[in-house]
Amino acid sequence: MAKKVMIDPITRIEGHLSIRLEVDANRVTDAYSAGEMFRGFEIILRGRDPLDAQQITQRICGVCPVSHGTASVLAQDMAYGVTVPKNGRLARNLILGANYIQSHIIHFYQLSAFDFVDMEAITQYQGSDPLLCDMKAWVQSQTSTNMVYPAAPFLPRYAGRYLEDPQANILAVKNYLQALEMRALAHQMAAIFGGKIPHVPTLVPGGVTERVTTRQIIEYQSKLRKLQTFINKCYLPDVIAVASAFPEYFQIGKGCGNFLVFGVFANSDGSQSTFFPSGVLTNTYLRSFDHTKIAEDVLYSLFSSPSGLSPSDGETVPAPGKSGAYSWVKAPRYEGIPMEVGPLARMLVACRQGDPPQVKEEIDRLLSRLGQGPDALLSTMGRHAARAIECKIVADQCAQWVEELVPDQPTFQDFEIPESTSGYGLTEAPRGALGHWITVENRKIARYQCVVPTTWNCSPRDDRGVPGPMEQALIGTPIQDENNPIEATRVVRSFDPCLACAVH
Amino acid sequence: MSKLSRREFLSISTKLCAMMGLGAGAVPRMAEALGQLAAGNPPVLWLQGLSCSGCSLSFLNSEDPGPGEILTKFISLIFHSTLSTATGDTAMKIVQETMQRGGFFLVVEGAIPAGMPEACLMRHEPVSALVSRAARKAQMVIAIGSCAAFGGIPAADNNPTGATSVPAFLKNEGITVPTIVLPGCPCHPDWFVGTLAHVLKFGGPELDDLGRPKVFFSKIVHEQCPRFTDYEREKFAGTFSQDGCLFKLGCLGPNTRADCTLRYWNSRTNTCIKAGSPCIGCASESFARKAEFPFYTKIAGTSLPKK
Known part of the structure; x- marks a missing residue:
């Protein structure tokens, strides 16, 4: 008989997520993913000045504010009919790219690594690196005193199999500490054209408010070079080390097998296409993306608004006591089908289209290094690998974009806000496809709807009872010890869930 | 401070308990308090309400000292949802036990959904109730970011959750505990780290009538x-x-x-x-x-x- 296992709270993700599993004969037979926090951004935005939107929606998420700001200004660019000058498009890409790098680094090291890495191995360190000596002394002093929770927040943790090679563990601890500095450096890079981060002030319809100088260009390049070195010398090798030690995770956590990409990073030539192309991949069949095929179900979500609405007509009416519902997350579906979004989706769609070409090259190189076939990507470890590859490609591309900036050329084109208008902005957050839909009446926001990456990935069941992508990925996961369900948390974290985003 | 063996530790704890007229039952708790002092790290419990984690990310942008140094040399971060390795039952046990023990610094990030407690849950319990219980046992509350300090966007016009600031929520609950508010969206890392260091080394900083440290907000x-x-x-x-x-x-x-x-x-x-x-x-x-x-x-x- 199946046993219920609750994992609540799921830590080392953004926000409030709980997972309920049914486990039978050491295998997950059913899974429920629940978003536990609701603020009502779409309701708060109604009646406000439209230009408040890119500032307010950034506060949906402190991890990927730039993506919400980007979706909002793209929606408003469309609504106001403004064309962003080349420097403005590039500056937006450079801010967003910097935050992709920040987000992917923090996800692998701060959020995921200690599911695989044994940080206590630091006590065996014999070298002279000051950072590591400090860390070793700290862990030793903490664990030798009578503290109730020594070495918090790094201990305690689930019992389970961790990386066994002491040198690999020590290196990963070192890189964990270095990653803290690297992600802050990536934030600094975002602030060069973003003003500050989290929550960048410079994103506006028509471009960005910051201007371009040579000093800023070389500052961005200098910080980027350090990050490229870290990505190539630490991040990618660490992902390979973890993937080599835990190859079974290429078989665990496959998910729904459907992938959706809205596309992201404006091409600098001003064309409608994006650097990472849009596309829909179902059972290896690739087709083009049409945003009108999105609808959000709410039968199992804590809302009393009608189910199955398209985001351009979407409504958000909270119903906390709703019978049968178990999550604040809505259930978006594409033509009625659940879709996984995120770096894996982007890399798979780009790989199939051969655009940009470096995606296929990087994927082939990594898979051959790991001795895995392409099917292995549809997995827990495949998500980590895709994220690391994407991080490298985005960093390399930022190096190109920053070269294209022209000092003192405009970054902003002025605009007028019509009495009534509407628009949508489709982009990709680090976690996946992100869309904002805005309707303006009497120069106020009449309707604002967001469909966010984790809304797709962590969605509850839809009206037909079909589980969401992460719920599907959990089903079938082996659980050795129900009191230490580390395998399930590894699957969950591979999606990089962001619950503040998912519910908003 | 030179390191003591566990035996020396317990011996000192026993002597101190005797000196203070406490029974043998108090020895483990005394040893634990001493252990924290020896490690030099006051315990910090960090809870998130209606938040975006932006203030947590901003805290990680601290420089000189950086976050790694703060976590190992300044404080003992007993629980933080975004950083703790402990998850699920283990995490909840840490939070519950720490709250029972008391004496910690409570950092609250995010507003409190006073009008809709179901809008923020942790292990089926409203986070508002958790914050209330934690604040009663905390030696100080730090409300980080504009949502915790003043209500911020979650408390804006038309909000459906009845969101409120942490000080307003505590006042309504009849809880009196020293409280510092550090607004900003997000809170600047210097404002948080500077306030924390001031509290630990010199006691609470001088505050204005809204509870903000004057050194940053005058x-x-x-x-x-x-x-x-x-x-x-x-x-x-x-x-x-x-x-x-x-x-x-x-x-x-x-x-x-x-x-x-x-x-x-x-x-x-x-x-x-x-x-x-x-x-x-x-x-x-x-x-x-x-x-x-x-x-x-x-x-x-x-x-x-x-x-």
Whole structure:
């Protein structure tokens, strides 16, 4: 008989997520993913000045504010009919790219690594690196005193199999500490054209408010070079080390097998296409993306608004006591089908289209290094690998974009806000496809709807009872010890869930 | 401090308990308190309400000391949802036990959904109830960020959750505990780390009537503005991305107390007004609250003077 296992709270993700599993004969037979926090951004935005939107929606998420700001200004660019000058498009890409790098680094090291890495191995360190000596002394002093929770927040943790090679563990601890500095450096890079981060002030319809100088260009390049070195010398090798030690995770956590990409990073030539192309991949069949095929179900979500609405007509009416519902997350579906979004989706769609070409090259190189076939990507470890590859490609591309900036050329084109208008902005957050839909009446926001990456990935069941992508990925996961369900948390974290985003 | 063996530790604890007239049952707790002192790390419990984690990310941008140094040398971060390895039952046990034990510093990030407790749950328990229980046992509460400090966007007009600030929530619960508010969206890492260090080394800093440390929040943004001379010469920007004072674009610098125009953000890389963005008053008590009080004045519909 199946046993219920609750994992609540799921830590080392953004926000409030709980997972309920049914486990039978050491295998997950059913899974429920629940978003536990609701603020009502779409309701708060109604009646406000439209230009408040890119500032307010950034506060949906402190991890990927730039993506919400980007979706909002793209929606408003469309609504106001403004064309962003080349420097403005590039500056937006450079801010967003910097935050992709920040987000992917923090996800692998701060959020995921200690599911695989044994940080206590630091006590065996014999070298002279000051950072590591400090860390070793700290862990030793903490664990030798009578503290109730020594070495918090790094201990305690689930019992389970961790990386066994002491040198690999020590290196990963070192890189964990270095990653803290690297992600802050990536934030600094975002602030060069973003003003500050989290929550960048410079994103506006028509471009960005910051201007371009040579000093800023070389500052961005200098910080980027350090990050490229870290990505190539630490991040990618660490992902390979973890993937080599835990190859079974290429078989665990496959998910729904459907992938959706809205596309992201404006091409600098001003064309409608994006650097990472849009596309829909179902059972290896690739087709083009049409945003009108999105609808959000709410039968199992804590809302009393009608189910199955398209985001351009979407409504958000909270119903906390709703019978049968178990999550604040809505259930978006594409033509009625659940879709996984995120770096894996982007890399798979780009790989199939051969655009940009470096995606296929990087994927082939990594898979051959790991001795895995392409099917292995549809997995827990495949998500980590895709994220690391994407991080490298985005960093390399930022190096190109920053070269294209022209000092003192405009970054902003002025605009007028019509009495009534509407628009949508489709982009990709680090976690996946992100869309904002805005309707303006009497120069106020009449309707604002967001469909966010984790809304797709962590969605509850839809009206037909079909589980969401992460719920599907959990089903079938082996659980050795129900009191230490580390395998399930590894699957969950591979999606990089962001619950503040998912519910908003 | 030289390191003591466990035996020496217990011996000292026993002597101290005897000196203070406490029974043998108190020895383990005394040893534990000493252990924390020996490690030099006061316990910090970090809870998130209606938050975006932006203040947590901003805290990680701290430099000299950086976050790694703070976690190992300043505080013992008993629980933080984004950083703790402990998850599920283990995490909940840590939170519950720490709350029972008391004596910790409670950091709250995010507003409290006072009108809809189901809008924020942790292990089926409303986070509002958790914050209430934790605050009763905490030696101090730090409300980090504008949502915790003043309510922020979750408490804006038309919000469906009845969101409120942490101080207002505690007052309503009849809880009196020393409370410091650190607004900002997000809170600047220096404001948080500087306040924490002040509390640990010299006791609580001097606060203004809203509970903000005066050392960071006594000055008005406008008065330390990098574009102040433009204001004095009445050179105003007509639209975004122009030179000049941003006042006519709706800059809220004159209404906002914070030192960000001097301190800058992200290791002194940049700051909003320098980057051509009007201050939106993210550290002010009225930040984002009124729908009819927009961030920018560009909406008027009348064309503003162009370049």
